[in-house]
Amino acid sequence: MSSEPVISVRSATATLGSRPVLRGIDLTVDHGEVVALLGANGSGKSTAVRSVIGQVPLTGGSISLFGTELRRFRDWARVGYVPQRTTAASGVPATVREVVSSGRLSRTRLKWPAKADKAAVQRAIELVGLADRAKDSVNALSGGQHQRVLIARALAADPDLLIMDEPMAGVDLASQEILASTLREQVAGGTTVLLVLHELGALEPLIDRAVVLRDGCVVHDGPPPEAVGQHALPGHDHVHPHAAGEPLRTGLLT
Numbered sequence: 001m002s003s004e005p006v007i008s009v010r011s012a013t014a015t016l017g018s019r020p021v022l023r024g025i026d027l028t029v030d031h032g033e034v035v036a037l038l039g040a041n042g043s044g045k046s047t048a049v050r051s052v053i054g055q056v057p058l059t060g061g062s063i064s065l066f067g068t069e070l071r072r073f074r075d076w077a078r079v080g081y082v083p084q085r086t087t088a089a090s091g092v093p094a095t096v097r098e099v100v101s102s103g104r105l106s107r108t109r110l111k112w113p114a115k116a117d118k119a120a121v122q123r124a125i126e127l128v129g130l131a132d133r134a135k136d137s138v139n140a141l142s143g144g145q146h147q148r149v150l151i152a153r154a155l156a157a158d159p160d161l162l163i164m165d166e167p168m169a170g171v172d173l174a175s176q177e178i179l180a181s182t183l184r185e186q187v188a189g190g191t192t193v194l195l196v197l198h199e200l201g202a203l204e205p206l207i208d209r210a211v212v213l214r215d216g217c218v219v220h221d222g223p224p225p226e227a228v229g230q231h232a233l234p235g236h237d238h239v240h241p242h243a244a245g246e247p248l249r250t251g252l253l254t
């Protein structure tokens with residue numbers, strides 16, 4: 001196993017339009033870690049993860065994945081990405097199994113799917129609890145079920161690194177529990193996870209470390225802020241004692 005971090009972001013800066021959105025971010029995610037990226041709306045969380053997968057170019061600094069500089073990185077089958085809330089359907093009359101199978105393309109390329117590919121797709125569908133809906137059109141699914149399909153699509157390639165942007169947004173409690181247990185299984189299997197969250201919620205027990213952004217800068221990198229899990233409600237902004245002796249504002253997410 002490589003000792004290189006799975007994700008290494010150094011002094012990253014990025015601009016969207018004319019607006020500096022990342023203003024010198026450092027972020028390291030080691031093998032097997034589950035790191036939550038937290039922060040208020042507009043703090044740069046989505047931009048940070050999109051820059052990690054090469055969707056947003058940096059204006060300065062550097063990013064490497066599995067020890068390879070991003071511009072030379074080609075091993076995308078190792079990376080599963082679940083974008084910020086979108087539907088799995090986009091008007092296409094595809095079934096759950098078809099959408100999830102598309103996530104396997106990075107492994108099968110243009111070859112006919114082998115037994116192992118079909119098994120991986122089936123496993124991903126079962127993991128998110130949609131085995132009984134596999135043949136249904138994704139157009140017939142609820143928002144939370146769409147999210148589960150998108151996560152299964154990312155899992156179908158057996159990624160070593162899973163990056164998810166607000167996977168719990170708009171997802172009902174039952175689906176949240178299923179997603180949490182899916183993630184627990186992946187993590188137990190050694191998958192490294194970086195996820196953007198608005199609150200830790202059901203995923204709290206899985207999170208090893210939290211990185212909090214504010215205005216495109218990292219303002220906390222360490223244990224998940226305890227109070228975030230307990231009462232991460234907008235407007236909650238009182239001060240709790242912090243291990244490092246510094247008061248940690250619990251309204252970090254607002």
Ligand SMILES: Nc1ncnc2c1ncn2[C@@H]1O[C@H](COP(=O)(O)OP(=O)(O)OP(=O)(O)O)[C@@H](O)[C@H]1O
Nearest residue numbers: 016017019021039040041042043044045046047048
């Ligand atoms: N395409 C774009 N052009 C210009 N500015 C953008 C663009 N996309 C995002 N921004 C701005 O960049 C900033 C950071 O956005 P980003 O989506 O990374 O934040 P976020 O922390 O993920 O927010 P949220 O919690 O609302 O998803 C915001 O101020 C946003 O308005």
